[in-house]
Each structure stands twice: as structure tokens, then as C-alpha cells.
Amino acid sequence: MFLMDKWCVIVNPKAAAWKTRKEWPKISRILNSQGIDYVPFITQHKGHGIYLATQAIEKGFDSFIAIGGDGTVNEIVNAIMDHASDSLQMRIGMIPTGTGNDWEKSVGIPNDYVKACDVIKQGRTLVQDVGIVKYYEGNEKKKRYFVNVAGLGFDAVVTKKANDLSERPRGTFSYLLSLFTCLMKNKSLPVEVGLDGEKEKHLMFSMAVGIGKYNGGGMMQIPHAMIDDGILSVTLVNNISKLDIILHIKMLYNGTVTQHPKVDTYNVKSMTLRSLKEDRHVYLEVDGESLGHDPFEFDIIKRKLNVVVI
Missing domain, CATH: 3.40.50.10330 (Probable inorganic polyphosphate/atp-NAD kinase; domain 1)
Structure with missing residues (x-):
């Protein structure tokens, strides 16, 4: 082969x-x-x-x-x-x-x-799905493939902060440090989300769109994700208080975050998202790399990459 x-x-x-x-x-x-x-x-x-x-x-x-x-x-x-x-x-x-x-x-x-x-x-190999997101840098439309998780909103802000700590060890500690640093400044944002064409409005704090289950140095933000089912799994955190996040930080790691009343989950084949506030963008990271801003178009390509595994 x-x-x-x-x-x-x-x-x-x-x-x-x-x-x-x-x-x-x-x-x-x-x-x-x-x-x-x-x-x-x-x-x-x-x-x-x-x-x-x-x-x-x-x-x-x-x-x-x-x-x-x-x-x-x-x-x-x-x-x-x-x-x-x-x-x-x-x-x-x-x-x-x-x-x-x-x-x-x-x-x-x-x-x-x-x-x-x-x-x-x-x-030995398995064949996994590949995601694709179209986004903007200024007025220029771009695209990026991803194999694990795309983070939007607060997740993307925290990832950028963690990435900026380029001379320090990254991972769980770095992500948590960045999380608490960014938490005091971040605000939820009104967005329109298209889920397989069905439009919904949310006051979004953060979102993870995944093929894999984990991001942020071990956080299981998308426990319902599977790498080869041809589906984008979504965890959307609606407007939530800073105290609530601090008190329930453990839920991000043990996979129970989807049980929180402020969290919605979806399984879709395509998704769009745009900010409903003209003077504020939603920012993006994929597989831990900080990219651009909304509006976004997400799609999934089923079983498109050979990965060498156990």
C-alpha cells in the first residue's frame, strides 16, 4: 500500500x-x-x-x-x-x-x-476523519484541516495565551494558568450557530468542535466524540459565571462537563457560526494552533487519514 x-x-x-x-x-x-x-x-x-x-x-x-x-x-x-x-x-x-x-x-x-x-x-494503521474549517484573517478567507479539536471563543483565547508563553513549559499547568488569567477578562458573546442548516442563537462563552475527545492538555471537553464516525461532535458552553467555572473545573477533565446545565451538545456533519455583535469577533484555534476569526464554516471528511497506532 x-x-x-x-x-x-x-x-x-x-x-x-x-x-x-x-x-x-x-x-x-x-x-x-x-x-x-x-x-x-x-x-x-x-x-x-x-x-x-x-x-x-x-x-x-x-x-x-x-x-x-x-x-x-x-x-x-x-x-x-x-x-x-x-x-x-x-x-x-x-x-x-x-x-x-x-x-x-x-x-x-x-x-x-x-x-x-x-x-x-x-x-498498523487506523483510518480517521479529518475536519475542515473556513475562517477569516481580516478580510481574507482561509481554510485549515484539523484532526483533533477546534476551539472557539474562550477556548481559543486561552490557547493563544498559553501559546504566547512560548518559553515556558506548556500543557495542563500552562493551560490552567492561562485559563484563570483570561477568565477575568472574557465575556460571553451572542452568536448564530448553524447546525446542519438549522439556525440557533446562543449567548456563547466557549465551544469545542471535535473529532477527538481531548484538548487543553488533557481536558475531556468532547466525551461524545469518535474519530471515525463522520460526525463533528460539539460542546457549547452558554453564558456562565466565572465562579461556576472555577467550582466545576474538574468537570472539564473527567468528561462530565456535558452534564452541566449551561452546556449543550450536538452531533453534526456541518456547522456555521458568526458573531451577532458587529464590534466583536469570535476567535479560533485548531489542534492547539491559534488562527483567525468568524464567520466560520465547519465540515467533516469521513475516514480520510491513515494513522499509525497500537
Whole structure:
């Protein structure tokens, strides 16, 4: 099925506050010891992984390993979806070195380097869905594929704050620190949401649109999500008090957040969202990467990506 035995390895040295730069020599030795044939490429800046993976596709590579976090995976996937003649003739594995690594939890990739390399050597795959969101940066309309979760509103604000702490360790602690910092300033926003064409109005605090269950460094915000059912699972947090969030923060981690009376859940194949306040936008992050703002159009492509798993 896969033509090349050689893997294209995309290494993001900045992942986990430059932890990956320190860990790469160790990971390289493990790959060598397991007889995995690969060519490494090191990213230099945000978005560089898309370019490197695109170049590799043009050279004939069909097998990729992401070494970094969810954002590294996202860049490779966007290159595959935009530039491969058939995404199902490609595959992607991961050796997680980020501190969140939420996608790996949903698909079943070990956090241990040796075990992750062994999974890659075995080469077993599952086929998962891919989401796509169209959004704006200023007046320019753009699109982005995602494989885990897109966050809107408060979730996107917190993610951007966590990302800005680029020289500090990220993950659960960083996300929680950013959450409490942003909580004092954030306000709910009136929005119009289209759910498979049916329009609803909400006073939205935050929203997660997912293929995977986890985001924010281990938060199970979308416990009803499945990675291969052709459905976008949605958790929408309506207008909620700051005290209520603080008192129920545990619900974000144990998967019971959907039981809160201020939370609505949906399963859809397409979704739109726009702010009903002219002077305020809703902001977006996908797979932990901060992007642009509304209006948004979400769609799902069923079973479109080969993932190397246990």
C-alpha cells in the first residue's frame, strides 16, 4: 500500500518550550536502534512543517512521523490534504514530545519514546476523519484541516495565551494558568450557530468542535466524540459565571462537563457560526494552533487519514 520504506520525520524543536530540541538526539538513537529508515527535517518557524511535508510529498514520500505536539501533526496533515493526490495513500505516525499531546490520547499513541517507535515499526494503521474549517484573517478567507479539536471563543483565547508563553513549559499547568488569567477578562458573546442548516442563537462563552475527545492538555471537553464516525461532535458552553467555572473545573477533565446545565451538545456533519455583535469577533484555534476569526464554516471528511497506532 505504501510505496516507500523510508519515513519523512518532521521535528519541531520548539515543542514543549524547546524540550524537543533536547530530546531529538535520544529519539534519533531509538529510531536507529529499531532499524527504522528515515530522513529528518527540522522546522524553523510556525507553518514550516507544511512546507517541509509538501516538499517531501513532491519527492515521493508517503510516510510521515511528527516529532513534537499536536500542532506539528496538524501541519503535516494540512500538507497531505492539500498536496497528496490521494490522502489514503499516505500515513502519519507520531512520537509525542509536546506537553499536551491531546490527539495521541484519542487515537492510541504511546507517550513513551521506545513504545511509540515500536508502534511505527509495526506499521498498523487506523483510518480517521479529518475536519475542515473556513475562517477569516481580516478580510481574507482561509481554510485549515484539523484532526483533533477546534476551539472557539474562550477556548481559543486561552490557547493563544498559553501559546504566547512560548518559553515556558506548556500543557495542563500552562493551560490552567492561562485559563484563570483570561477568565477575568472574557465575556460571553451572542452568536448564530448553524447546525446542519438549522439556525440557533446562543449567548456563547466557549465551544469545542471535535473529532477527538481531548484538548487543553488533557481536558475531556468532547466525551461524545469518535474519530471515525463522520460526525463533528460539539460542546457549547452558554453564558456562565466565572465562579461556576472555577467550582466545576474538574468537570472539564473527567468528561462530565456535558452534564452541566449551561452546556449543550450536538452531533453534526456541518456547522456555521458568526458573531451577532458587529464590534466583536469570535476567535479560533485548531489542534492547539491559534488562527483567525468568524464567520466560520465547519465540515467533516469521513475516514480520510491513515494513522499509525497500537
